[in-house]
Amino acid sequence: MNSDKITKYILFGASLLILVLAGGMLYSLVEGSLPSFRVFGWKFLVSPEWNPTQGNQHFGALAFIVGTLFTSIFALLVAIPLAFSTSLIVAEYFRKTWFANVVSTCVDLLAGIPSVIFGLWGFYALRPFIVSIGLSHQGFGIFTAGLVLAIMIVPYATSLSNSIIMMVPNELKEAAYSLGATRLEVIWNVILPNARSGITASYILAFGRALGETMAVTMLIGNANILPNGLFSTGNTMASVIANEFGEASGVHLSSLIEIGLLLFVITAIINATGKYIIKKFA
Amino acid sequence: MDSSILQKRKTMTTTTHFGARSFKSRLFFSIVLLFALITISIVFLIIGTLAAKGFRQINWSFFTQVAPDTFDAMMANASGKIIPGGILNGITGTLLLVGLASVIAIPFGIVIGIYLYENATKRYANVIRDITDVLQGVPSIVVGLIVYLWVVVDITKGYSVLAGSVALAIMMLPLIIRSTEESMKMVPTTLKEAAIALGTPYYKVILRVLIPSSFSGLITGVLLAVSRVMGETAPLLLTTLGNSSVNWNLAKPVSAVPLLIWQFYNDPNMVNLIWSSSLFLMGFVLLLNILSKWIAAKKSIQ
Amino acid sequence: MAPATSILSIEDLSIAYDRDKYAVKNVTATVRKNAITAIMGPSGCGKTTLLRAINRMHELYPNISTEGKIKLYGDNIYEMPTIELRRKIGMVFQRPNPFPTMSIYENVIAGYKLNGIHLKRSERDEIVEITLRDVTLWDEVKNALHKKGTFLSGGQQQRLCVARALAFKPEIILLDEPTSALDPVSTAKIEDLLVELKQHYTIILVTHNMSQAARISDNSMFMYLGELIEYEDTKTMFTNPKDPRTEGYLTGKFG
Ligand SMILES: Nc1ncnc2c1ncn2[C@@H]1O[C@H](COP(=O)(O)OP(=O)(O)OP(=O)(O)O)[C@@H](O)[C@H]1O
Ligand SMILES: [Mg+2]
Numbered sequence: 001m002n003s004d005k006i007t008k009y010i011l012f013g014a015s016l017l018i019l020v021l022a023g024g025m026l027y028s029l030v031e032g033s034l035p036s037f038r039v040f041g042w043k044f045l046v047s048p049e050w051n052p053t054q055g056n057q058h059f060g061a062l063a064f065i066v067g068t069l070f071t072s073i074f075a076l077l078v079a080i081p082l083a084f085s086t087s088l089i090v091a092e093y094f095r096k097t098w099f100a101n102v103v104s105t106c107v108d109l110l111a112g113i114p115s116v117i118f119g120l121w122g123f124y125a126l127r128p129f130i131v132s133i134g135l136s137h138q139g140f141g142i143f144t145a146g147l148v149l150a151i152m153i154v155p156y157a158t159s160l161s162n163s164i165i166m167m168v169p170n171e172l173k174e175a176a177y178s179l180g181a182t183r184l185e186v187i188w189n190v191i192l193p194n195a196r197s198g199i200t201a202s203y204i205l206a207f208g209r210a211l212g213e214t215m216a217v218t219m220l221i222g223n224a225n226i227l228p229n230g231l232f233s234t235g236n237t238m239a240s241v242i243a244n245e246f247g248e249a250s251g252v253h254l255s256s257l258i259e260i261g262l263l264l265f266v267i268t269a270i271i272n273a274t275g276k277y278i279i280k281k282f283a
Numbered sequence: 284m285d286s287s288i289l290q291k292r293k294t295m296t297t298t299t300h301f302g303a304r305s306f307k308s309r310l311f312f313s314i315v316l317l318f319a320l321i322t323i324s325i326v327f328l329i330i331g332t333l334a335a336k337g338f339r340q341i342n343w344s345f346f347t348q349v350a351p352d353t354f355d356a357m358m359a360n361a362s363g364k365i366i367p368g369g370i371l372n373g374i375t376g377t378l379l380l381v382g383l384a385s386v387i388a389i390p391f392g393i394v395i396g397i398y399l400y401e402n403a404t405k406r407y408a409n410v411i412r413d414i415t416d417v418l419q420g421v422p423s424i425v426v427g428l429i430v431y432l433w434v435v436v437d438i439t440k441g442y443s444v445l446a447g448s449v450a451l452a453i454m455m456l457p458l459i460i461r462s463t464e465e466s467m468k469m470v471p472t473t474l475k476e477a478a479i480a481l482g483t484p485y486y487k488v489i490l491r492v493l494i495p496s497s498f499s500g501l502i503t504g505v506l507l508a509v510s511r512v513m514g515e516t517a518p519l520l521l522t523t524l525g526n527s528s529v530n531w532n533l534a535k536p537v538s539a540v541p542l543l544i545w546q547f548y549n550d551p552n553m554v555n556l557i558w559s560s561s562l563f564l565m566g567f568v569l570l571l572n573i574l575s576k577w578i579a580a581k582k583s584i585q
Numbered sequence: 586m587a588p589a590t591s592i593l594s595i596e597d598l599s600i601a602y603d604r605d606k607y608a609v610k611n612v613t614a615t616v617r618k619n620a621i622t623a624i625m626g627p628s629g630c631g632k633t634t635l636l637r638a639i640n641r642m643h644e645l646y647p648n649i650s651t652e653g654k655i656k657l658y659g660d661n662i663y664e665m666p667t668i669e670l671r672r673k674i675g676m677v678f679q680r681p682n683p684f685p686t687m688s689i690y691e692n693v694i695a696g697y698k699l700n701g702i703h704l705k706r707s708e709r710d711e712i713v714e715i716t717l718r719d720v721t722l723w724d725e726v727k728n729a730l731h732k733k734g735t736f737l738s739g740g741q742q743q744r745l746c747v748a749r750a751l752a753f754k755p756e757i758i759l760l761d762e763p764t765s766a767l768d769p770v771s772t773a774k775i776e777d778l779l780v781e782l783k784q785h786y787t788i789i790l791v792t793h794n795m796s797q798a799a800r801i802s803d804n805s806m807f808m809y810l811g812e813l814i815e816y817e818d819t820k821t822m823f824t825n826p827k828d829p830r831t832e833g834y835l836t837g838k839f840g
Binding site for chain 3: 097169171172174175176177178179180181182185186189190193194
Binding site: 008012014021032081093110119120183205213215239246265269272273 | 394401511515517544
């Protein structure tokens with residue numbers, strides 16, 4: 001066998017690692033979830049009760065599913081105006097100027113700050129502020145966690161939309177200007193329709209990030225195993241309950257946490273695949 | 284030509300409000316600018332908070348001593364002194380974890396990246412690329428869970444350096460694969476073809492042409508991947524747990540800077556150490572970040 | 586040269602992209618109504634810059650400075666809102682650029698949509714049909730009005746762009762090398778169209794193609810290094826150029 005063939009086999013062989021990793025992850029999560037699934041079945045998904053006390057053990061993930069969606073959707077709603085604005089500043093209004101450079105560097109830095117530091121900042125700076133303006137008693141909850149989460153996902157929402165907005169052909173903008181459009185009208189009628197799918201995809205990917213964010217949320221959401229009943233309610237997300245209870249969990253409790261991990265794995269995979277599909281298909 | 288519609292259009296042209304429309308346009312710009320300023324001011328706010336609060340605690344012992352225990356910290360607080368000790372166990376732990384993770388992830392990442400580049404259009408390669416993208420989106424806490432099941436339970440029978448490194452390596456892998464592929468795409472194909480035309484063996488084309496000519500891209504990707512995982516806390520909670528002293532044994536638990544931050548956060552006596560550790564961690568991560576961007580920018584100018 | 590009725594007068598216009606780099610220098614000229622005026626000259630001589638100054642599109646570039654005046658029916662365009670000006674002076678670009686997210690129908694009335702003017706369905710239909718007939722595109726697209734404009738051929742797209750500029754009934758239409766991206770048959774169609782349109786509109790056309798200028802324009806400008814060297818009745822310029830630089834260009838010595 002000649003060396004070229006060997007090289008090709010080595011390259012191909014390495015690529016199998018990806019399949020093994022992905023398959024192995026799914027397999028282990030499913031296997032780890034089985035003890036919980038045997039006890040609670042599909043009710044796991046719709047039961048809001050989570051009680052780890054020995055003897056009264058009962059596990060249902062609904063509170064965390066709702067908590068995750070609630071927090072992430074709120075975070076996305078806050079992040080979109082921030083991300084959309086920075087994109088317009090970087091890719092349209094100040095495109096290729098020093099100011100665009102400053103803004104995009106700052107957003108890059110934001111992406112580099114570790115999650116646990118966002119959590120600290122939320123705890124020591126944002127939370128007291130929220131308490132002081134009387135929005136909430138303790139300052140913990142969906143609202144605080146969602147705000148910090150929003151800031152954390154801004155870089156994910158902007159990185160792709162910046163380049164998509166940048167790619168809208170100048171000729172189309174000029175055509176609109178020559179018809180008497182104002183800048184706002186050009187943005188709304190030319191840039192947005194042309195960049196829509198790419199922007200949507202980047203917000204979907206940012207949402208996927210929000211779903212799995214752990215440390216900052218764990219530090220701010222209040223860690224209550226209840227169905228959240230409002231924006232200022234405390235709660236737990238799928239990721240935060242794993243981080244919180246993993247240390248003391250064993251048996252069915254541990255298996256239930258793994259089942260939550262499996263759910264999170266599947267949901268984020270679907271969200272990410274959707275985002276990537278939109279990019280491939282339309283952008 | 285119908286003259287009535289022509290007439291109508293002339294009058295319409297003169298009756299729309301130019302003022303209102305350009306006002307709206309300027310108002311929109313002001314709002315957009317405001318939101319963008321809010322976003323970037325948060326970066327300064329966070330960095331500023333950490334720098335202001337963390338600066339004082341950073342001294343020689345910060346780098347040379349392990350983290351104090353609760354009792355020592357409580358005593359120091361009670362007498363108004365600076366908390367003794369440092370984060371040496373965290374720093375060595377982070378270096379060990381990230382170093383081992385890099386040793387695992389970089390070779391695999393680059394080889395798989397080359398595979399994707401060489402077989403760009405193959406169906407199987409597309410599947411691998413898609414799965415890599417999905418892996419990149421797996422939440423870090425889930426990676427932690429999985430590595431717990433794989434390594435902590437089955438291999439090291441307990442929390443360990445190895446487990447933490449595997450978790451970080453899994454998170455680095457997709458980033459390195461995609462950045463390798465992207466930077467190889469930048470290499471002019473003529474360069475490769477010239478080497479192949481000379482009858483160079485395939486592995487030499489890779490080692491002598493592809494890798495050297497995309498080297499700065501590879502470095503950028505690796506640095507970015509390292510900076511991404513260096514601050515990771517959640518997966519380490521599930522795989523290495525923490526250690527109050529310096530440990531170099533791969534089968535034993537180890538601490539890490541982000542783990543110490545988490546520990547200090549949960550211990551009211553240690554609060555003062557939070558800020559210095561966070562400042563240190565963030566400074567290090569951002570430095571790597573900037574370094575990688577700088578290398579990338581320098582390359583693109585050439 | 587004394588124009589019959591003038592519509593536009595350019596008075597000592599100078600434009601610089603950077604501080605001292607003038608792309609247009611001290612240009613003074615009067616443009617005749619209902620005629621085709623061609624602007625010629627070698628590459629980089631400032632044709633596009635001059636043309637874009639007429640509807641102030643050149644202001645989209647950062648750091649540009651403009652001195653002098655352009656008067657439309659006696660009013661200085663640099664003192665009008667650009668929105669209003671650009672509706673009176675339409676523009677067609679070098680490469681056909683219909684809006685890819687809009688149908689043919691929507692492209693024609695894009696100016697109304699962009700300017701936030703709401704029309705009744707019947708008015709819209711009427712404008713679309715009249716305008717598409719004006720650009721001789723109606724018969725070709727009347728069954729595909731709601732398909733995307735980007736599926737048309739290059740020549741058809743360019744006529745659609747002319748229609749988009751005409752839908753507002755501008756006074757003047759500016760065209761920057763509108764046929765340079767088109768094949769000879771499509772070029773001939775656009776040329777015929779322009780000759781047809783000059784009954785109702787004033788046309789200013791930048792062209793690299795001397796025979797095109799000779800065929801369809803009434804007056805011609807020759808620019809060189811930002812200056813307006815010669816401005817004449819087209820026939821006169823082609824048969825009897827006054828300036829040696831014009832002659833050099835027309836006989837193919839440079840450009
Ligand atoms: N956006 C710009 N920024 C700086 N300089 C410019 C810009 N556009 C044009 N110029 C310069 O202004 C001068 C005139 O350019 P212009 O585009 O008006 O020439 P033109 O006659 O239309 O050329 P062509 O026949 O190639 O289209 C040139 O020297 C050009 O380099
Ligand atoms: Mg030009």
